[in-house]
Amino acid sequence: MRGLGIVDRPGAIFLILLVAAAILVPIANLVVPEGSPFHISNYLVPLLGKYLCYALLAVSVDLVWGYCGVLSLGHGAFFALGGYAMGMYLMRQIGARGVYGNPVLPDFMVFLNYKELPWFWYGFDWFPFAMIMALVVPGVLAFAFGWFAFRSRVTGVYLSIITQAMTFALMLAFFRNDMGFGGNNGLTDFKDILGFSISADSTRVTLFVLSAVALAAGYLLCRALVTSKYGKVLVAVRDAESRTRFLGYRVANYKLLAWTVSAMLAGAAGALYVPQVGIINPGEFAPANSIEIVIWVAVGGRGTLVGAALGALIVNAGKTWFTGVLPEAWLFALGALFVLVTLFLPRGVLGLWGSLSARRHKPAPSAVASAKPAE
Amino acid sequence: MTISLMRLVLSALLGLVLLGAGPGFVTEGRSQGAADIAPAVARFAADSYSDTEAGLAALALSPNPQAAAIVDAVGDGRLMFDPATKTVYVKTKAGGLTDAATGAAVTTAPADLKTVRLNNRVRRAVEAAAGALALASPDAAKRIDAAGAVFKSRDVAALPALDAAIARERDTDVKAALAQARAAIILTKVDAPEAERIAATKLIVDRGDQEALALLAGVPADASPALRTAADAGIEKINRSLAFxxxxxxxxxxxxxxxxxxxxxxxxxxxxxxxxxxxxxxxxxxxxxxxxxxxxxxxxxxxxxxxxxxxxxxxxxxxxxxxxxxxxxxxxxxxxxxxxxxxxxxxxxxxxxxxxxxxxxxxxxxxxxxxxxxxxxxxxxxxxxxxxxxxxxxxxxxxxxxxxxxxxxxxxxxxxxxxxxxxxxxxxxxxxxxxxxxxxxxxxxxxxxxxxxxxxxxxxxxxxxxxxxxxxxxxxxxxxxxxxxxxxxxxxxxxxxxxxxxxxxxxxxxxxxxxxxxxxxxxxxxxxxxxxxxxxxxxxxxx
Amino acid sequence: MLEFLGRTTKGIGALAAAAALAASIGAANAQETIKVGILHSLSGTMAISETTLKNAMLMLIDEQNKKGGVLGKKLEAVVVDPASNWPLFAEKARELITKDKVAVVFGCWTSVSRKSVLPVFKELNSILFYPVQYEGEESERNVFYTGAAPNQQAIPAVDYLAKEEKVERWVLAGTDYVYPRTTNKILEAYLKSKGVKSEDIMINYTPFGQSDWQTIVADIKKFGSAGKKTAVVSTINGDANVPFYKELANQGIKATDIPVVAFSVGEEELAGIDTKPLVGHLAAWNYFMSIKTPENDAFIKQWQTFMKNPKAVTNDPMEAHYIGFNMWVQAVTKAGSVDPDKVIDALPGTKQPNLTGGVSEMLPNHHITKPVFIGEIEDNGQFNVVWKTDNLIPGEAWSKQLEGSKDLVADWVQLKCGNYDSVKKVCLGTATK
Structure with missing residues (x-):
């Protein structure tokens, strides 16, 4: 395993699975004929793509929570901002195909009597600009927010609550129709992306593959960060912040880097998410969404990165399954899942796997077991 | 509350006259005391809001003791009528049935009684009528409420009753409320003497609330300059205190x-x-x-x-x-x-x-x-x-x-x-x-x-x-x-x-x-x- | 390394097999019954309104099955929970159409949920029946709008207030989302065209779930004491209504002073409020439970039996589903198939007696004709109908009052277009593709 350097055992399995999915899903969807048991339907592809975006989001949260001790209850905001950047690009691509046939203004602006495009919409018709914005806007917001918060040594639950205040304030702001982002309806009815129809099977598959690639890249980036010397200090900050500071490290800067990178990853996840679900609206800023992201990480196993991704997949697949099978009672199942995981799997699903395999091969000091998050 | 209501009541009265209830009815009703309220009562059986309203307006001016009971009954949804015979009944609070016009108890209730329907217009008319009628109530609190109702309705027709009430009132609080109600009517009454209207402005300004502001703002721009100035000064004064x-x-x-x-x-x-x-x-x-x-x-x-x-x-x-x-x-x-x-x-x-x-x-x-x-x-x-x-x-x-x-x-x-x-x-x-x-x-x-x-x-x-x-x-x-x-x-x-x-x-x-x-x-x-x-x-x- | 690969491939195989199994189960069942999708939130903020509609659909389907189903097949309801989450609406719509292979979907409440599922219905060419009053400005081939368009609710209500209550000053209060925004814009333009001055119109928007109304109600009170008769036209959304009405009652604003006419408050919402202080406030709908017709009496009885609750109330969107469902049954029978294209073509022109004594018709613009009723709240939580239109009003997809849409026409029978510009003579959107 040393050959892969920064990647540990669960990480290797995870990457192999991702690569396999990125290859097999397109084949199973496009090549394998419908009716074959190995066919993956058009319904499943964007769904799986959505899970991968959520997984990337969870990985980004795990970077700051699992390795730096910053519990963010506002990561949904970064995700949504990235999503809005992509949404704005997609809106501009509709062009004159909107119901009012206006070549410049999106439909919602036409009926809210906008005469011209607001300045902050400029440039979003150009894909590279929109994609840069999807990373830069969350990054800058996170940097500014972290700059103040970490320097003032806001920690623990105070930090969590102000991140929640941030996403809540953004939600209220985006709900306002006067903001120029479509209010509650958000941005929807997208037509195409880079000239490809957004509802074409091939576009969907491409987006899925891109999501898988982004997840792998995001994972590797985080992994590179946490296994470096920088990462060691980060963990030190998590476990004993004052002690690290007294040793001469500039704790705020260490936190700030992880925090900003994490926000940008969340933004990227959001940008990939929007074309696959077809809508972005202020509901994504809801504090409850951000809490849920943290729960994915906890379910999968905090401080493992792979666990975060796994948690996102398990919880969301569970949600999809339960809302269809038990529409009246799925909240019981989901709620019980959260309670049981906390009680019986304190280190998440991955922690369970780690301790099981540790029992089998005695000397297997995995990163999972050693990463014991301290509070 | 509004001037339009006053217009409404007036037009309803006018309607009554034209419809042949006769001018005699209104004047007679007032002069004779226990007058025949039957024509007014009959209107409740027409099952139309306008008729109900006109009936209420007529009753408001009637000194007949049955009037108050009928107005109350309309407000509570206890006034019934028989669509077949067009007879109107009051269902008492105890559940019994009386003939609305005479007040006599009815022993055998007709089969298909319908309730006289209410809408906001009718409710306002009830409030106005009840207000005018309650001015003579022995209960001081009720008289204050009545003054409030008249203040809101600004019903010119209630003026004589109001004047009479002010003349016999002993309680200072009630008297003040009655005077305000009177001022509200005078202020909106276009043909009142100007001096009286300006004096009314003062009383209204003393009240100092949103209602007063509304009243003063309602003074038309083409009113006499003196009145307009008094009203404007009043508005400003009220606004200052309201800002605080x-x-x-x-x-x-x-x-x-x-x-x-x-x-x-x-x-x-x-x-x-x-x-x-x-x-x-x-x-x-x-x-x-x-x-x-x-x-x-x-x-x-x-x-x-x-x-x-x-x-x-x-x-x-x-x-x-x-x-x-x-x-x-x-x-x-x-x-x-x-x-x-x-x-x-x-x-x-x-x-x-x-x-x-x-x-x-x-x-x-x-x-x-x-x-x-x-x-x-x-x-x-x-x-x-x-x-x-x-x-x-x-x-x-x-x-x-x-x-x-x-x-x-x-x-x-x-x-x-x-x-x-x-x-x-x-x-x-x-x-x-x-x-x-x-x-x-x-x-x-x-x-x-x-x-x-x-x-x-x-x-x-x-x-x-x-x-x-x-x-x-x-x-x-x-x-x-x-x-x-x-x-x-x-x-x-x-x-x-x-x-x-x-x-x-x-x-x-x-x-x-x-x-x-x-x-x-x-x-x-x-x-x-x-x-x-x-x-x-x-x-x-x-x- | 090999060891991992072995385990990994096994895992993938198992996954794929599971997915295939799920898909094949769906396919097998589709042969025996006609599936009807129900896409209403059963949890989250919208559950409060939408759960009833799910139950209403179950009752209608049950009833139809007792009559022998459709085309000799039984109907089967497929219920999913989109949990008041808008992206989840799109996902669940896709699941219903591709995985469960439903023939038609009845669902959505909020505009945003409809906007969210719209691309899915277009892409997969299926049919959605949307039962709630909405802002208009839309006509899609795959969607049938059985709720009221603004001209079937808002404008008659304002006419009534101006005529019957002699209202001269207007407060347009709404929750800040697209339905109130559009409705208020239409109303503002309409009122101005009737000679109301700008200073006599106050527009106020509040966020979702607004619970502290003290300041706003005080403002309304102030606005209403300017010497002219004032009324509030409320497009306040579900949850915020109870505290709003409680505050009105608290501050002593009675219907005789400042009447409030609401477009989103029905029997269901009133069931959660002590209505005594609200007597006389108004609502405009196309259906009231209190309307006495034999059809309505039967419907109410059926509903109360179905819910096993003698106090269960019916409301306007339920009637919309009743009309929509029966129209769909007629169209399927006429087309002899559940094929979406055939059913979509068969639907316009379908006539269905509604519950208030008229016959509603599906128009070529995919909206229906409806009567408009104005009701005053009574102390028993019901509405006393004080006014109704003489005839059924046809729903207008595009408002005549709005600058952007006054020339647009929707006609899926002749023009085959939902947004035809009658001046430029083109079907907007598609023409420039």
Whole structure:
């Protein structure tokens, strides 16, 4: 395993699975004929793509929570901002195909009597600009927010609550129709992306593959960060912040880097998410969404990165399954899942796997077991 | 309330004349005393709002004792008519039936009686007519109400009755009210002498409220210059005083919002502030308290309606016990395994909150439940130009009461001592012989119970639905954190300052921007004081 | 390394097999019954309104099956929970159409949920029946709008207030989302065209779930005491209504002083409020439970039996589903198939007696004709109908009052276009593709 350097055992399995999915899903969807048991339907592809975006989001949260001790209850905001950047690009691509046939203004602006495009919409018709914005806007917001918060040594639950205040304030702001982002309806009815129809099977598959690639890249980036010397200090900050500071490290800067990178990853996840679900609206800023992201990480196993991704997949697949099978009672199942995981799997699903395999091969000091998050 | 109503009544009268009830009827009715009200009564049988209104207008001028009974009956929906014979009946409050025109009891009720229908127009006419009729009531309070009704209706036709009432009035309060009502009529009466109208302006200005402002603003621009000037000066004077009262009113609203925030947050100040559990199920405890109130009221409605005014008082201890018990169960089954891992309590309590919401939805259904207000909590009183509603006042007093009771429990009882000991140093407390597990359960139960009684109060102003708790959870956390975790006084100050700031901002910024501004303020404030308004000092906070 | 690969491939195989199994189960069942999708939130903030509609659909399907189903096949309801989460609406719509292979979907409440599922219905060419009054400005081939368009609710209500209550000053209060925004814009333009001055119109928007109404109600009171008769036209959304009405009652604003006419408050919402202080406030709908017709009496009885609750109330969106469902049954019978294209073509022109004594017709613009009723709240939580239109009003997809849409026409029968510009003579959107 040393050959892969920064990647540990669960990480290797995870990457192999991702690569396999990125290859097999397109084949199973496009090549394998419908009716074959190995066919993956058009319904499943964007769904799986959505899970991968959520997984990337969870990985980004795990970077700051699992390795730096910053519990963010506002990561949904970064995700949504990235999503809005992509949404704005997609809106501009509709062009004159909107119901009012206006070549410049999106439909919602036409009926809210906008005469011209607001300045902050400029440039979003150009894909590279929109994609840069999807990373830069969350990054800058996170940097500014972290700059103040970490320097003032806001920690623990105070930090969590102000991140929640941030996403809540953004939600209220985006709900306002006067903001120029479509209010509650958000941005929807997208037509195409880079000239490809957004509802074409091939576009969907491409987006899925891109999501898988982004997840792998995001994972590797985080992994590179946490296994470096920088990462060691980060963990030190998590476990004993004052002690690290007294040793001469500039704790705020260490936190700030992880925090900003994490926000940008969340933004990227959001940008990939929007074309696959077809809508972005202020509901994504809801504090409850951000809490849920943290729960994915906890379910999968905090401080493992792979666990975060796994948690996102398990919880969301569970949600999809339960809302269809038990529409009246799925909240019981989901709620019980959260309670049981906390009680019986304190280190998440991955922690369970780690301790099981540790029992089998005695000397297997995995990163999972050693990463014991301290509070 | 409006001039248009006056026009309406006048036109109704005119209509009466044209329709052949005859001018004689109106004048005769007045002069003869016990006049024949039959033509007016007959109009109620026409089953049309306009006719009902005209009938009421005619009755308002009638000295016939039956008139008041009929007007009352219309307002209460007790006036019936037989579509076949066009006879009109009054259903008495006791349930009997009398002939409307004569007042004679009817023994055999006709089969298909229809109720005379009401709409807002008719209701206004009822108020106006009842006002004119009640001017002669022996009850002073009723006379004041009547004066108010006439003030609103500005019914010129009521002027003679009003003059007569003023002449025989002895009570100064009633007299003042009557004089204001008269001034309102004179001011709007175009053909009144100018001097009299200007004098009326003065009386109106003295009243000094929105209604007065409306009246003065209603003076047409083409009125005589002297009158116009008097009105304008009056408007300015009232506006000046109202500007002051506006600020007072906003502060009052702020206090009231603050008390709601305090109620919502105070239980959390225990479970989160004192115990350190990030209790996402707190909102659901509030919801359970509100549903307890609903259940209590429902039982009272079916079993003992006479207790309804006591329903909240009965619900309070029950809500406390029930939610407290639920809290203890949650603590014993889940949370006690999580001490020392506060962030994981977030996960577990979030799961619990989902289950509690869905359980409520399954048992009570997803729709809002009706929780009524006891009679002593409805209504308002005037403090200067400030209208203070009893229900908001009760909530403020109640919130403060709960706060101080909690403070006493924590600071002055042995339970409070144990709670503080356990939360400050669990192992030491255990070594001193305190059964820490029991104290944990009781503390969590206390916090939950208080959330429950907050729910009883909040059921008075908000939806009682499974989503009730979700609306308060974020605000509650903001309040507790802003005030400083673990400090009850901080929670109090934070709740009221956020409430008042919100309400002072709202008139300028609007509801949404005011809230956003406050959230940004909290974020910035925490940078300045990373441990909230009243930070705990000492080593414990660094852990 | 090999060891991992072995385990990994096994895992993938198992996954794929599971997915295939799920898909094949769906396919097998589609042969025996006709599936009807129900896409209403059963949890989250909208559950409060939408759960009833799910139950209403179950009742209608049950009833139809007792009559022998459709085309000799039984109907089968497929219920999913989109949990008041808008992206989840799109996902669930896709699941219903591709995985469960439903023939038609009845669902959505909020505009945003409809906007969210719209691309899915277009892409997969299926049919959605949308039962709630909405802001208009839309006509899609795959969607049938059985709720009221603004001209079937808002404008008649304002006319009534101006005529009957002699209202001269207007407060347009709404929750800040697209339905109130559009409705208020239409009303503002309409009122101005009737000679109301700008200073006599106050527009106020509040966020979702607004619970503290003290300041706004005080403002309304102030606005209403300017010497002219004032009324509030409320497009306040579900949850915020209870505290709003409680505050009105608290501050002593009676219907005789400042009447409030609401477009989103029906019997269901009133069931959660003590209505005594609200007597006389108004609502405009196309259906009231209190309307006495034999059809309505039967419907109410059926509903109360189905819910096993003698106090269960019916409301306007339920009637919309009743009309929509029966129209769909007729169209399927006429087309002899559940094929979406055939059913979409068969639907316009379908006539269905509504519950208030008229016959509603599906128009070529995919909206229906409806009567408009104005009701005053009574102390028993019901509405007393004080006014109704003489005839059924055809729903207008595009408002005549709005600058952007006054020239647009929707006609899926002749023009085959939902947004035809009658001046430029083109079907907007598609033409420039």
């Amino acid at each position: 009262w506006n600020v007072a009113q906003n502060i009052w609203y702020g206090l009231s919002l603050g008390s709601v925030l305090l109620l919502a947050a105070i239980g959390l100040a225990i479970t989160f502030g004192v115990m350190g559990v990030i209790n996402m199920a707190h909102g659901e405890m509030v919801m359970l308290g509100a549903y307890t109130t609903f259940v209590v009221q429902e039982l009272i409605r079916t079993k003992a309606p006479y207790l309804f005014d006591w329903s909240l008082a009965i619900a309070l201890p029950l809500a406390f016990l029930f939610t407290g018990l639920v809290g203890i169960v949650i603590e014993r089954t889940v949370i006690r395994f999580l001490y020392g891992r506060p962030l994981e309590t977030l996960l577990a309590t979030w799961g619990i909150s989902l289950m509690l919401q869905q359980a409520t939805r399954t048992i009570f259904g997803p729709t809002n439940k009706e929780v009524g207000a006891p009679s002593w909590m409805s209504g308002a009183f005037q403090l200067g130009q400030l209208s203070i509603t009893y229900n908001r006042l009760c909530i403020i007093i109640f919130a403060l009461g709960v706060f101080f009771a909690l403070l006493v429990v924590l600071k002055r009882t042995s339970l409070g001592l144990y709670v503080r000991a356990v939360t400050q140093n669990r192992r030491m407390a255990g070594a001193m012989g305190i059964r820490t597990g029991r104290i944990d359960a009781l503390t969590f139960g206390l916090g939950s119970g208080i959330a429950g009684i907050a729910g009883v109060a909040l059921s008075q102003i908000d939806n009682v639905s499974p989503n009730l708790g979700q609306g308060y959870i974020i605000d509650s956390f903001m309040v507790v954190v802003f005030g400083g975790v673990g400090n009850l006084w901080g929670t109090l100050v934070a709740a009221f300052s956020l409430g008042i700031a919100n309400k002072l901002l709202e008139p300028f910024a609007g509801a949404v921007l005011a809230k956003i501004a406050l959230l940004v303020f909290i974020i910035l404030f925490i940078q300045k004081r990373p441990r909230g308004l009243f930070a705990l000092k000492g080593r414990a906070v660094e852990s």
